[in-house]
Amino acid sequence: MMSQETLIQVFLAVPMPTNESDIEDNLNIDFRANLYQTIDNLCSISIQFDLLEWGECTPEISLADNKKRIEIKKIFPLKLFHKFEHYEILEVSCIIPFSEEQIEDDPPNFPAGAVARYLIGKYFCKKIFDLIIISNLCRIGSIGVANSVVFIDNVYAPNLDIPSIDTYFLECSVEYSKKIGWPKFKNINIAEAWEWLNGYNYFSNDFNKDPIERALCAFSNLFDNDVMNNPMLLIWALVGIEAIYVKGKSGLIEQVKEKSQIFLGKYATYKKKINQMYNFRSRFIHGDLNFPRSFFMEDAIAEYKKYNAELYESIDLAIAILSASIQELIVRNWNGIVFQYTPIEPTD
Structure with a gap:
């Protein structure tokens, strides 16, 4: 033949x-x-x-x-x-x-x-x-x-x-994490990550089948810098975060707050920033937030600047948490994560 x-x-x-x-x-x-x-x-x-x-x-x-x-x-x-x-x-x-x-x-x-x-x-x-x-x-x-x-x-x-x-928003999330001191990013050898994903069978199917694959697929949607689609970057990042950290349908914010700090390390003012991020998403999704129309031109007005500042900070934090979480999974060579409560003696 x-x-x-x-x-x-x-x-x-x-x-x-x-x-x-x-x-x-x-x-x-x-x-x-x-x-x-x-x-x-x-x-x-x-x-x-x-x-x-x-x-x-x-x-x-x-x-x-x-x-x-x-x-x-x-x-x-x-x-x-x-x-x-x-x-x-x-x-x-x-x-x-x-x-x-x-x-x-x-x-x-x-x-x-x-x-x-x-x-x-x-x-x-x-x-x-x-x-x-x-x-x-x-x-x-x-x-x-x-x-x-x-x-x-x-x-x-x-x-x-x-x-x-387009990596603009990932670059901004790196700068944001440096500014607030959390989360810490790693530098990983590409061959190590490729091997992890191969072992995880990530490349076998473009349609995800478990929480970590959902997080990876969400990450792959973070490379669009169309200004009118920016709120979707926040949605995608939070989809990935919740795929990793959230079980069930209740207490989503608290689960993300507690579990991400266990996995990525403590951060003093983290809870306040998480609340602000989820508050922005909730107001946007439920129609309780003013936002610019398509082909918006008056970008110098105060209301637009306030909206953009809140949106961009929320995107930066969400992308930082998702990216650092996946990095941690790669370094630990884990294909999933389970959280358990452990009783300890109070220190007070």
Whole structure:
């Protein structure tokens, strides 16, 4: 039986912090360091992508050289917000074999194996997306994707790409946690996190089946910076938090307050901030909070500034708690968490 192979190359435009960036100056130095530490980690690891019926492959990850940058610059400019020079280009590639029996019935006038190559490329892109999301769990908010181009056997494939990944709110949550001193984030090796997720069988299904997978799926929805969808980031983060910490339907806030401090460490003014976060969510969901309409332009008014300040602080805290909680699960190599009450002698 004859076999064929296909070369998949994916080029990711990774934003770098610059003076023209919207990232505040005090974030630039730390963000740049985290970005390059993440890139170094990605380029040095050896992991496997499970491509279902096409088997497993070990992708090669590297920064594109100047020759390759010049080649793909012809495709990228219309798709990027900043100058091309403000992006690192990360290349992820692999040669993937497949047999004739794996070739789908190709449409008329299509070359043999065209459908198989497309499906392999699609699954390969999905794995890259997963890898970048996981990289942002290992170093919170460290690497985004502005856009991407995909080549199959050295031919540009315009019908394949990686969804954009915006890390702005994760970066803000890191800065917020530094400001209040809680929770503490970790730097985790990407291969360690990938192994944890593989052992947990996270990649086997895009539809979650237990609380920790629900938390992970919620985290994967935190990479949208559409200003009109910002309240949804708070909702997603709280969905993830409650998946980890809440059992039953009563005492949700108290469960989150108590259990997250047991798992992540004590924080003196934590209860007040948690109350404020849940109060904002409750007022928003139940229609008791004024908020801007779509295509809102009067963003200088005091009411809008107050709304935005409350919303952003709530988002920052919720993302920080969810991210730190998942990190702690990875470090402990746990696939779940159960809380028990333990009686102790009073100290008073």
